[in-house]
Amino acid sequence: MDLTSATWRKATRSGTSGGNCVEVADNLPGVVAVRDSKDPSGPALSFGPEAWRAFVSLTKQR
Numbered sequence: 001m002d003l004t005s006a007t008w009r010k011a012t013r014s015g016t017s018g019g020n021c022v023e024v025a026d027n028l029p030g031v032v033a034v035r036d037s038k039d040p041s042g043p044a045l046s047f048g049p050e051a052w053r054a055f056v057s058l059t060k061q062r
Contacts, residue, residue: 001046003033010037
């Protein structure tokens with residue numbers, strides 16, 4: 001998957017300590033990508049928009 005046009009943003013719950021940070025790119029058509037901010041050239045996971053919304057919804061409930 002080509003993520004060169006992805007606009008990455010840090011998840012709001014990642015904090016500012018530089019530790020366990022997650023970045024999300026939701027500007028791509030039909031996909032939401034997730035990566036570890038400490039390894040921006042490393043692997044990224046991709047999800048369909050519906051799956052991502054379900055994941056976010058479930059994590060907000062906890």
